[in-house]
Amino acid sequence: MGARVHTVAFQGIDTLAIEVQVSITGGLPAFTVVGLPDKAVGESRERVRSALAAIGLSLPPNRITVNLAPADVQKEGSHFDLPIALGLLLGMGILDPGDLDGYLVLGELGLDGSIAAVAGVLPAALAAQASDRGLVCPAAQGGEAAWAASGDVLAPAGLLELVNHLKGTQILGRPRAEIASDPTVIADLSEVKGQETARRALEIAAAGAHNLLLVGPPGSGKSMLAQRLPGLLPPLTPAEALEVSMIHSVAGKLENGRLLRRRPFRDPHHTASAAAIAGGGLRARPGEISLAHNGVLFLDELPEFQRAALEALRQPLETGTIAVSRANLHVTYPARFQLVAAMNPCRCGHLDDPAQACSRAPRCAEEYQARISGPLFDRIDLHVEVPAVAPFDLARLRPGEATATVAARVAEARALQAERYAGTKITTNREASGALLDRVATPDAPGQALLIEATGRLRLSARGYHRVLRVARTIADLEGAAAITRTHIAEALSYRRRGPGRQSAV
Known part of the structure; x- marks a missing residue:
């Protein structure tokens, strides 16, 4: 039979x-x-x-x-x-x-x-x-x-x-489709005191889905800022929710059969292996970058990650996919994630504090920050210094804007981008490239002159040049401006550094 x-x-x-x-x-x-x-x-x-x-x-x-x-x-x-x-x-x-x-x-x-x-x-x-x-x-x-x-x-x-x-002796009813509930408590941006530059960069990153690097001493609020980014992001669209939920389903991480509603926020420990980050293993499971698809991948203590794990990020940051290749298997996973990283300026973390700086400065800082390769550093749009906040200021400063207020501005900027890129596969400024980027992000004459001058001074690569344009386009969107001006270019350049350990030139 x-x-x-x-x-x-x-x-x-x-x-x-x-x-x-x-x-x-x-x-x-x-x-x-x-x-x-x-x-x-x-x-x-x-x-x-x-x-x-x-x-x-x-x-x-x-x-x-x-x-x-x-x-x-x-x-x-x-x-x-x-x-x-x-x-x-x-x-x-x-x-x-x-x-x-x-x-x-x-x-x-x-x-x-x-x-x-x-x-x-x-x-x-x-x-x-x-x-x-x-x-x-x-x-x-x-x-x-x-x-x-x-x-x-x-x-x-x-x-x-x-x-x-x-x-025919029992009837099973059709199950009901359900969506995962939002967390009852969401960390609010108003809890962050001071750090106005970092807060501004976080808003820009949320509005344009730009990659962000936060550099500062221990306890300055880098992780606190990163953990408040999900609250600024818009919910997943139905198509995005289905795609993200498919990845989590294959990984066996979709709880109670409920589709995800909020954008993923993945924060692996710095001891994670390259396979854990990029995907792989015996059964070629999706890694953290795929589980963060359409969401945020937060890497705290960035230089402490294995070099192979960090270098595995380079191609997915450009293509939005990761190919896991084994001798008898070749699998491609989506990996369009927003990278947010945090790091100390040196191993001890007190590079700019004369009272605590180590005797090996500045060489200690150069060696520590050089663990991040130039090509990976070049793929990060926003580089932000997060200085320590004095105890006196912590007690004196008033709370900043709440998450809901900033999220409303982010939503308006995202709506402009959705209208601008309607009919294409692009949804945010970060993804614009080629002729499309030239069409939507060409600055006015003063802005173009500043960008050309700064490109030479900072020795920006072609990738860095275009990333400055994308960030400037997002800054203009947050203001509701149709044209990119010198002011927008100047602010975008202020978030750019020459390389690991080197300050911006604007």
Whole structure:
């Protein structure tokens, strides 16, 4: 007897159709899974055997062969448990051959017959919709599947529930699509006292999605500022929310099957490896830069990160994608993130404090900041000094503008950009390039003269030149100005430095 059940394998956020073929024939009792299964798939035999026993069924004393076709593609993950079990139930005659023809199935089985959550339900739901099939998935991820699958969605908590539904003795309702709730407490920008230059740079970064580097001594408020950036950013659009949620679904990080609503904010520790940052590992999972797609990647203590991890950022910062290549696998993940980094000016952090500066200054600072390569430094739009705030000022200074006030200006600037780039794939000034950038960001004559002069003095690269134009365009948008003037260029240049450890020339 033979049976077929449809499922998928994952290649990044893309899916590959897999057919689970089950054959039960005469011969010595055996249970074999073929078709390049990994260890998790191979171990499914014992989980399936125990799950069937939990609902009162046992495998027949025959030779059982499960083939995962196409056989030349590596099969990874525990989500093959449920399609294998259902294939066996079809082969044993428990289910009718037509019960699962119109479904794509995935789920991990517990020894008690329960169906546990698995990674990748959202991409699988999109694949089911594209192939005009329904979807069978774990109950915990029914809401996730309901967003994408227009057909029938079955989300049982256990194998017995699913069998009873297919036999007509129980009815499973369609799960409800849900969105992740916003955090109840959002850090407010008004809590930051002083640091007017840094606050201004943070607003510009939010308005144009520009990369930002904060440099200052310990305790000056660098991390505090970075953690308030998400509150200034607009919510994800429906298309962005779906794309971001697909990445988190493949990574197994989509909580309770709810689509993300707020832009991601990822802040890995500086001990993170290059694979953790860029993606990879045994199963080529998405890294932090992909999990931060359409959101913010915050790297605190930037020079303390491994050199390989930092250099892995260079290409994604330009292209918005990351290709994870292995000997037998090549996967591309989206990685259009906004980089925000913070660092001390030197290892001890007190370079500009005569009372605490080390005896090796300024060489100590030059060596410490030189851990950031020139090409990576060149890709950061805004470089901001964050000086220490005196205790007297902390007690005297009044709170600054609240997050809601600044976010309203950011939203207006983003609306101008959305109108400007309508009909293109570009959404923010940071992404503009080539002829489009020349058309929307050409300054007036005084501004052009200043930019040309500063380019020579700062020895800006072509990339740095264009990044200054993008920042100036955002500054003009925050003012509602149609043209870029000398004032806008001057402010954009004030956030530019020659290289690690060197001050700006404007």
